Amino acid sequence: MQVSSLNEVKIYSLSCGKSLPEWLSDRKKRALQKKDVDVRRRIELIQDFEMPTVCTTIKVSKDGQYILATGTYKPRVRCYDTYQLSLKFERCLDSEAKFEFMKMIVFLHNDRYIEFHSQSGFYYKTRIPKFGRDFSYHYPSCDLYFVGASSEVYRLNLEQGRYLNPLQTDAAENNVCDINSVHGLFATGTIEGRVECWDPRTRNRVGLLDCALNSVTADSEINSLPTISALKFNGALTMAVGTTTGQVLLYDLRSDKPLLVKDHQYGLPIKSVHFQDSLDLILSADSRIVKMWNKNSGKIFTSLEPEHDLNDVCLYPNSGMLLTANETPKMGIYYIPVLGPAPRWCSFLDNLTEELEENPESTVYDDYKFVTKKDLENLGLTHLIGSPFLRAYMHGFFMDIRLYHKVKLMVNPFAYEEYRKDKIRQKIEETRAQRVQLKKLPKVNKELALKLIEEEEEKQKSTWKKKVKSLPNILTDDRFKVMFENPDFQVDEESEEFRLLNPLVSKISEKRKKKLRLLEQQELREKEEEEEPEGKPSDAESSESSDDEKAWVEEVRKQRRLLQQEEKVKRQERLKEDQQTVLKPQFYEIKAGEEFRSFKDSATKQKLMNKTLEDRLKIEAKNGTLSVSDTTVGSKQLTFTLKRSEQQKKQQEAEKLHRQERKRLRRSAGHLKSRHKRGRSFH
Numbered sequence: 015m016q017v018s019s020l021n022e023v024k025i026y027s028l029s030c031g032k033s034l035p036e037w038l039s040d041r042k043k044r045a046l047q048k049k050d051v052d053v054r055r056r057i058e059l060i061q062d063f064e065m066p067t068v069c070t071t072i073k074v075s076k077d078g079q080y081i082l083a084t085g086t087y088k089p090r091v092r093c094y095d096t097y098q099l100s101l102k103f104e105r106c107l108d109s110e111a112k113f114e115f116m117k118m119i120v121f122l123h124n125d126r127y128i129e130f131h132s133q134s135g136f137y138y139k140t141r142i143p144k145f146g147r148d149f150s151y152h153y154p155s156c157d158l159y160f161v162g163a164s165s166e167v168y169r170l171n172l173e174q175g176r177y178l179n180p181l182q183t184d185a186a187e188n189n190v191c192d193i194n195s196v197h198g199l200f201a202t203g204t205i206e207g208r209v210e211c212w213d214p215r216t217r218n219r220v221g222l223l224d225c226a227l228n229s230v231t232a233d234s235e236i237n238s239l240p241t242i243s244a245l246k247f248n249g250a251l252t253m254a255v256g257t258t259t260g261q262v263l264l265y266d267l268r269s270d271k272p273l274l275v276k277d278h279q280y281g282l283p284i285k286s287v288h289f290q291d292s293l294d295l296i297l298s299a300d301s302r303i304v305k306m307w308n309k310n311s312g313k314i315f316t317s318l319e320p321e322h323d324l325n326d327v328c329l330y331p332n333s334g335m336l337l338t339a340n341e342t343p344k345m346g347i348y349y350i351p352v353l354g355p356a357p358r359w360c361s362f363l364d365n366l367t368e369e370l371e372e373n374p375e376s377t378v379y380d381d382y383k384f385v386t387k388k389d390l391e392n393l394g395l396t397h398l399i400g401s402p403f404l405r406a407y408m409h410g411f412f413m414d415i416r417l418y419h420k421v422k423l424m425v426n427p428f429a430y431e432e433y434r435k436d437k438i439r440q441k442i443e444e445t446r447a448q449r450v451q452l453k454k455l456p457k458v459n460k461e462l463a464l465k466l467i468e469e470e471e472e473k474q475k476s477t478w479k480k481k482v483k484s485l486p487n488i489l490t491d492d493r494f495k496v497m498f499e500n501p502d503f504q505v506d507e508e509s510e511e512f513r514l515l516n517p518l519v520s521k522i523s524e525k526r527k528k529k530l531r532l533l534e535q536q537e538l539r540e541k542e543e544e545e546e547p548e549g550k551p552s553d554a555e556s557s558e559s560s561d562d563e564k565a566w567v568e569e570v571r572k573q574r575r576l577l578q579q580e581e582k583v584k585r586q587e588r589l590k591e592d593q594q595t596v597l598k599p600q601f602y603e604i605k606a607g608e609e610f611r612s613f614k615d616s617a618t619k620q621k622l623m624n625k626t627l628e629d630r631l632k633i634e635a636k637n638g639t640l641s642v643s644d645t646t647v648g649s650k651q652l653t654f655t656l657k658r659s660e661q662q663k664k665q666q667e668a669e670k671l672h673r674q675e676r677k678r679l680r681r682s683a684g685h686l687k688s689r690h691k692r693g694r695s696f697h
Contacts, residue, residue: 026350072345081337082119089106118137150200157214165187167212189205207257208225228272260277335348389410462498
């Protein structure tokens with residue numbers, strides 16, 4: 015919801031926000047609402063209250079239940095049920111059309127056709143001789159009056175179902191028409207800027223008003239003949255006429271002189287005119303603005319200027335709601351509480367606007383300053399975290415800009431003076447930039463800047479490179495501006511990576527350093543003399559060509575040997591330091607009566623120390639490490655036996671089981687024993 019105020023009259027826009035495409039599924043619409051804040055916060059008073067491209071006309075039924083709107087493209091009509099707050103039906107037409115509410119709906123197409131629609135759909139179609147522009151319905155006689163690109167006013171009787179004799183006017187063409195609901199007077203506005211009034215009973219002209227002449231005042235500037243573009247009756251004696259030059263004339267039917275002439279000051283044709291009786295207001299609209307002004311004095315009450323051009327305006331009866339047809343898919347819905355209450359089908363708008371007036375909340379963060387936790391620490395405001403003075407947002411907080419400036423002034427009272435000096439220095443530098451001055455090197459990466467300047471000068475000197483499209487210089491590119499201002503981006507030429515990637519830098523750097531020293535001396539002389547030299551520093555001799563592959567390879571090898579030697583020296587220094595260091599054993603003192611088993615047994619010992627002496631003796635006797643025996647003299651003797659550790663026991667048991675298993679599985683070799691037989695004795 016968007017709120018605007020003019021002359022202390024608040025206007026609530028209920029249709030502001032983005033319109034969603036029709037082809038989006040419900041799932042995608044819900045996903046879009048989660049992502050987009052504007053879509054999530056919008057108020058959709060009536061579901062799908064929009065057209066595919068443009069809305070041309072909009073009207074409300076007499077009982078206020080239905081809202082009909084026509085639009086394009088494709089030409090169509092949509093009917094909205096206000097009791098259900100949704101679309102009731104939609105019908106496509108053959109061409110763009112105007113319409114009128116009756117028991118049946120009548121459409122006047124721009125191709126001379128007239129269509130009748132009933133609740134079931136299309137009912138009947140006929141045609142008029144000339145192109146129509148507007149029409150009105152006379153209830154007592156059931157006649158339809160059509161005006162258009164003709165001097166005749168065509169009459170179609172719906173009771174007999176045939177055309178009647180037309181009314182012959184003095185105009186070449188007629189633009190608009192209207193019928194007074196009190197006495198039935200028919201009025202038509204002509205292209206010559208006149209209004210002709212006819213009596214439907216006698217079919218005779220009873221009056222003629224020259225509005226074009228009366229619309230010209232001393233303050234108005236008119237370039238063409240004003241024609242009638244809008245016409246509206248109010249009561250029995252009042253009539254408002256709008257012209258194509260942007261004037262609205264208020265007439266009393268008893269006089270041929272206007273009571274009031276109101277100029278929109280835009281020079282655009284008046285689209286529609288409406289009366290608001292409760293406050294004696296007239297609502298006149300052109301394609302740019304809707305003005306509400308007092309019909310007695312002509313004083314502006316308020317105005318409404320939407321983002322897109324207007325095609326039609328409709329005032330909801332007996333309420334403060336205003337509907338607009340715009341040159342955009344979304345149709346406008348505006349609620350002005352001063353004009354009247356909200357309609358019965360959206361009575362919650364009154365409560366909503368009252369809550370907004372009682373508790374105004376600013377959703378615009380222009381009055382807030384975003385600060386991080388580090389900023390709060392610098393300002394000494396960390397104690398405000400969690401209080402209403404700080405609103406948590408992402409990785410920081412929002413705080414009132416006035417509070418931020420107050421605290422910053424207290425922390426640094428000379429901040430304004432520093433800011434003022436910076437501004438003065440910037441202004442002086444801007445004026446100096448217009449003079450002829452010497453090229454100065456930046457404070458950071460001077461050698462790199464000098465190298466880039468030399469390359470640029472070589473490009474300008476060489477003739478064959480002029481034909482090639484030159485690339486932008488880094489020094490003049492704002493993207494690399496920080497590289498020559500921030501010391502963090504200083505190039506370390508002593509690093510291993512730089513020396514390997516730039517092996518020939520040692521030869522060139524000596525000449526470049528000489529040039530830097532010359533430039534620094536020149537700058538010092540300039541400061542002493544306080545004069546601006548017009549000349550430029552002399553160019554240094556060009557360095558040796560880096561294209562020689564052999565020299566480049568030799569330089570790389572040389573740099574590698576130097577790096578290896580440096581690494582070898584560092585290793586020798588580390589070895590000497592290691593040899594000089596003497597490793598000393600660390601000793602730990604054990605309490606008296608304690609037995610050291612392992613470093614891992616500290617937790618068990620800690621638990622054991624918390625117990626009493628009696629409990630500890632029982633545990634030792636149970637484990638078998640302690641035995642108590644009585645002697646003959648009456649004293650007692652304590653014997654401590656050291657137990658093997660659990661790991662040793664498990665190892666011995668495992669070895670024992672292994673030996674038994676091997677004995678059980680092994681095969682006997684007794685049958686392989688040699689049995690010596692007695693043989694012959696040797697003689």
